[in-house]
Amino acid sequence: MTEHFEPEIVAFCCHYCAYGAADLAGSMRLNYPANVKIVKLPCTGKVDIIYLLKAFEDGADGAYVAGCLEGNCHFIDGNIKAKRRVARAKKLLDEIGIGGERLEMFNMSASMGPRFAEVAREMTERVRGLGPSPLRK
Amino acid sequence: MIIAEQKPIQEIKAMIAGYQKVLIVGCDTCVTICMAGGRKEVGIIASCLRMALQIDRKKPQLIEDCIQRQCEWEFVDTLKDKVDGVDAILSSACGVGVQALAERFPNKPVYPALNTTFMGMPNEHGLWVENCRGCGNCGLGRFGGICPIARCSKGLLNGPCGGSQNGKCEVSKEMDCGWQLIYGRLKTLNQLDQLEDILLPKDWSTDRDKGQRKMFRGDVYYEQTV
Amino acid sequence: MSKPFKDVLTSGEFVITSEIGPPKGTNIDKMLHHIELLKDKVHGMNVTDNQSSVMRLSSVAVCHIIKDHGGEPILQMTCRDRNRMALQSDLLSAYVLSVRNVLCLTGDHISLGDHKGAKQVFDLDSVQLIAAAKNLEQGQDLGGNKLDGSVEFCVGATATPETDNMDSQLLKFRKKIKAGAEFFQTQAVYDMSKLKSFMEHARQSNTKILAGILVLVSAGMAKYLNANVAGVTVPQELIDEIAGAEKGKALQKGMEIAARQIKQIKDENICPGVHIMAIGKEEIVPEILEMAGV
Numbered sequence: 001m002t003e004h005f006e007p008e009i010v011a012f013c014c015h016y017c018a019y020g021a022a023d024l025a026g027s028m029r030l031n032y033p034a035n036v037k038i039v040k041l042p043c044t045g046k047v048d049i050i051y052l053l054k055a056f057e058d059g060a061d062g063a064y065v066a067g068c069l070e071g072n073c074h075f076i077d078g079n080i081k082a083k084r085r086v087a088r089a090k091k092l093l094d095e096i097g098i099g100g101e102r103l104e105m106f107n108m109s110a111s112m113g114p115r116f117a118e119v120a121r122e123m124t125e126r127v128r129g130l131g132p133s134p135l136r137k
Numbered sequence: 138m139i140i141a142e143q144k145p146i147q148e149i150k151a152m153i154a155g156y157q158k159v160l161i162v163g164c165d166t167c168v169t170i171c172m173a174g175g176r177k178e179v180g181i182i183a184s185c186l187r188m189a190l191q192i193d194r195k196k197p198q199l200i201e202d203c204i205q206r207q208c209e210w211e212f213v214d215t216l217k218d219k220v221d222g223v224d225a226i227l228s229s230a231c232g233v234g235v236q237a238l239a240e241r242f243p244n245k246p247v248y249p250a251l252n253t254t255f256m257g258m259p260n261e262h263g264l265w266v267e268n269c270r271g272c273g274n275c276g277l278g279r280f281g282g283i284c285p286i287a288r289c290s291k292g293l294l295n296g297p298c299g300g301s302q303n304g305k306c307e308v309s310k311e312m313d314c315g316w317q318l319i320y321g322r323l324k325t326l327n328q329l330d331q332l333e334d335i336l337l338p339k340d341w342s343t344d345r346d347k348g349q350r351k352m353f354r355g356d357v358y359y360e361q362t363v
Numbered sequence: 364m365s366k367p368f369k370d371v372l373t374s375g376e377f378v379i380t381s382e383i384g385p386p387k388g389t390n391i392d393k394m395l396h397h398i399e400l401l402k403d404k405v406h407g408m409n410v411t412d413n414q415s416s417v418m419r420l421s422s423v424a425v426c427h428i429i430k431d432h433g434g435e436p437i438l439q440m441t442c443r444d445r446n447r448m449a450l451q452s453d454l455l456s457a458y459v460l461s462v463r464n465v466l467c468l469t470g471d472h473i474s475l476g477d478h479k480g481a482k483q484v485f486d487l488d489s490v491q492l493i494a495a496a497k498n499l500e501q502g503q504d505l506g507g508n509k510l511d512g513s514v515e516f517c518v519g520a521t522a523t524p525e526t527d528n529m530d531s532q533l534l535k536f537r538k539k540i541k542a543g544a545e546f547f548q549t550q551a552v553y554d555m556s557k558l559k560s561f562m563e564h565a566r567q568s569n570t571k572i573l574a575g576i577l578v579l580v581s582a583g584m585a586k587y588l589n590a591n592v593a594g595v596t597v598p599q600e601l602i603d604e605i606a607g608a609e610k611g612k613a614l615q616k617g618m619e620i621a622a623r624q625i626k627q628i629k630d631e632n633i634c635p636g637v638h639i640m641a642i643g644k645e646e647i648v649p650e651i652l653e654m655a656g657v
Contacts, residue, residue: 050177053184092181095146096189134192290472291443291483295490296535298469299523299550302593308472320531335538338447338491338505 007061007127009036011120012051014044016074018066020110025117032117033124043067045078052089056098059136062127064104066119072109079107098134102127138258139167139231140265141174141251146185149227152248154190156197156224161186161250162216162238163203164230171265174229174251176203182229182250207234213241220245273343273350279331281322286339288315294336296320365435368464369517371406372546372571377629377657378636380407380437380548380573381648383429385420391428397645402434404649409466409548409638412439416476423453427460437519438462441470446486447495447505454499458514466519466548467492467539490538493518497543520544522572523594524552524561533564540568548638551577551588551595555624559633573636574628578647579617582606618647622654629657 013019019040025032041047044067055063065086067079083105090100104123108115153159161179169175174182183199190197202219204212207230220226220242228235229250239247255267270287276294277284286292290308297316300307304317323329343350371378381401386394401408408429412422426436438457440450454465473483487495495505502513520539526532539547547565552558552574565572577595579585582605585597601620608616621639628634639648 048177050180050184053181053188057184057188092146092185096185097192098188135188291469291485291488293469293485293488295488295538297528297531298489299521299526299532300469300472300593301531302527304528306472307593308474316531317528320528320534324530329534332534333537335490335494335542338487338495341486 005128005132007035007124007132008059009033009120009123009127010055010060010063011036011038011123012041012044012047012063012065013038014067014074014079015040015042017068017072017110017112018106018108018116021066021108021112021116024111024113028113030113030117032120035124035127036120043073043075043078044082045073045075047082047085049085049089049092052086052103053092056093056102056133056135059133061133061136062102062123062130064106064119064123066106066108066116069107069109099130102130102133138170138256139233139253140171140255140257140267141168141231141253142171143173143178143182143229144250144252146182146189149182149248149250150186150189150193153186153197153225153227154193154195156246158198158200158223159225159227160200160202160216160219160223161227161229162207163201164205164207164228164234165203166206166208168230168234168251171259174231179203179229182227207231207237210237210241213237216242270344272339272341274340276339279336280319281326281328283315283319283322285315285319288313288318290315294339296332365402365433366406367517368407368435368437369545372517375635376406378407378571378573379405379639379652379657380409380636381405381639381645382409382411382641383425383436383645384411384414384643385422385425387417387419389420391420391425394425395428395432398429398432398434400646401648402429402432404652405639406636407435407437407464409437409439412441412468412470413444413476414471416443416471416473416478418476418478423457423460423462426457426462430461435464436462437464437466439466439468440492441468442485442487442489442492443470443473443483446484447491450487450492451495451499451504454496454514454516455510458516463515464517464519465496466521467496467544468521489520490535490542493520493539493542493544517545518543519546519548521550522547522561522565523550524574525550525554525557525596526594529561529564536565540570544570546571546573548573549575551575551592551640553595553597553601553624555627555633558628562633571636572634573638574624574634575638575640576621576624577640577642578621578644578651579605580644581613581617614644614647618651618654622651625651625655625657629655 044065047065065082067082073079086105090103094100106119161183163175163179179201183201206212225246227248227250228238231253235249256269257265257267260266268287272286290306301314306312306314410422410425426438429436467489469489473481496516496518499514502510522536582602585602588595605616625637641648
């Protein structure tokens with residue numbers, strides 16, 4: 001089953017950077033896995049722990065938050081807040097038994113289309129290696 | 138205010154695992170301010186529990202709610218209809234709230250989702266500190282408004298112990314020595330002389346040593362008619 | 364039989380005290396050996412009270428054993444493990460077991476020891492404990508009740524000459540004297556200039572100060588003290604001296620340093636006595652005294 005496992009991954013992307021990077025990746029005709037479903041946010045500072053938990057509760061095998069490079073947040077420090085919330089959510093996922101490694105925080109700018117594709121591949125590979133979420137077993 | 142923190146999910150899960158329908162009740166007062174058991178945290182706890190139980194192949198129904206104050210009957214009573222329909226209650230209030238629910242709903246098991254930690258305040262956003270032990274006989278006037286019972290790790294009344302160094306406590310280099318704070322403040326106030334008298338052993342009879350403490354005030358008391 | 368400690372304190376003689384550490388368990392062979400070695404060499408043997416918050420044989424019991432062997436015990440009592448009832452009760456018990464000296468301490472915090480989850484007490488602090496002992500001498504307990512038979516103790520306390528907060532420590536020091544402390548045994552001192560400046564304050568009272576001499580056994584121990592023990596600072600030159608000792612000779616060097624300090628304290632009349640702490644190596648104390656010529 002693992003061999004054919006295609007993970008469902010939710011990417012919470014900031015409007016000012018990662019979402020733009022995704023767009024650029026598309027314009028550049030870069031390939032990245034179709035496993036990644038993007039949720040656009042006005043800033044990763046909008047990410048709440050409950051969003052991350054709900055992604056898993058509703059069946060995601062993995063999730064990540066992609067915000068601006070540190071120091072470049074359009075709202076000063078939304079990405080730093082997101083980083084801390086991701087850290088706490090990872091702990092909760094560990095406690096629950098899902099595993100914190102299924103969640104990650106990334107930073108990129110809007111011009112980093114190739115990096116967006118790379119991150120999408122990296123997370124897809126990581127979660128594929130981990131197998132389906134324990135909730136889907 | 139009362140400060141609390143969420144218990145580990147697995148500990149909460151073990152308490153409610155045997156029930157099919159559980160009401161999770163938050164409190165909008167202290168534990169909302171300290172971000173441990175308010176409306177938002179009830180959502181997080183419920184989501185975590187649903188997932189943790191699903192891993193165990195269990196699918197209980199978790200009903201989320203939050204009331205203004207779990208430590209007042211008039212708010213607790215609003216839960217009555219919801220409580221009637223569930224097998225158990227999980228309270229994300231402080232220990233006072235948990236016990237209020239237990240007393241009001243004698244036929245329903247009630248479980249705590251939080252550890253009530255202390256009386257204190259958020260010193261900074263995300264950093265809470267204890268500064269009152271509720272000993273029932275406030276001596277802050279003698280100590281420059283800094284409590285040695287709550288803020289000296291040994292609760293000493295007559296000055297610092299030998300474990301005080303660089304203004305820190307022997308228990309941890311992260312912890313301020315309460316007595317250095319007291320000394321420094323009274324020095325600033327030019328009131329050091331008030332520390333010279335030997336303080337007699339504290340009368341702990343106003344602490345919780347006599348059992349549950351009760352307070353009665355005739356002018357505001359009226360017989361419950363319910 | 365040794366002289367009562369109180370008499371030694373007032374005799375003008377250079378006072379020497381040392382320590383006996385009760386064992387963890389009931390095997391007292393090594394401790395008895397130390398008692399035999401020390402009883403005629405020192406004027407008093409302090410018996411530590413669950414030292415460093417580590418549970419051990421009780422200090423009252425060991426004081427009694429010392430008395431039986433002809434030594435002069437000094438009962439250490441901390442406020443950590445007993446409330447005012449138990450502290451007073453143990454003082455009465457010590458008295459009927461012929462113990463006549465008591466050193467009143469706050470006690471280390473419970474979290475530093477081997478029963479970290481235990482409930483600590485600190486119902487009294489060291490000042491109040493001194494006062495309680497004095498109160499018992501008046502035939503009264505802290506509840507205001509009369510005793511049928513009182514006690515008589517030579518009551519001591521501790522001080523920290525190398526503290527970095529001298530003002531607030533002196534506040535406590537004054538209170539201890541006011542409460543009735545007749546002698547002080549200090550925390551370890553290594554810097555004689557700090558001891559001298561502390562003594563300038565202390566000399567204003569009549570109380571006897573015995574300087575704490577903690578024997579260094581290695582450079583590592585010195586560094587540990589500096590990093591972890593409040594109010595103790597081993598100067599770099601002493602660390603270098605002990606580090607420079609030949610292999611296997613570090614303890615010997617530590618003993619030399621201790622002997623040198625004792626000699627200096629006596630010769631320069633800095634303090635009227637010393638309290639030597641060898642922490643489990645009490646057998647070296649007689650040799651240190653010989654080296655110091657006291």
